[in-house]
Amino acid sequence: MAKACYALEELEETARLWLMSNPKPAPLAPAALEELRQVFGAKW
Numbered sequence: 001m002a003k004a005c006y007a008l009e010e011l012e013e014t015a016r017l018w019l020m021s022n023p024k025p026a027p028l029a030p031a032a033l034e035e036l037r038q039v040f041g042a043k044w
Helices: 004-018 031-041
Strands: none
Touching: none
């Protein structure tokens, strides 16, 4: 449960930073997303 709460807090902070950015950063390319998925074992 603690890990889930920590992940949610990080997601909220990332969203806050993105909303405050001007101009908005470009999204990651599909290859970069795939690399992150493989490195961290994420499933999305």
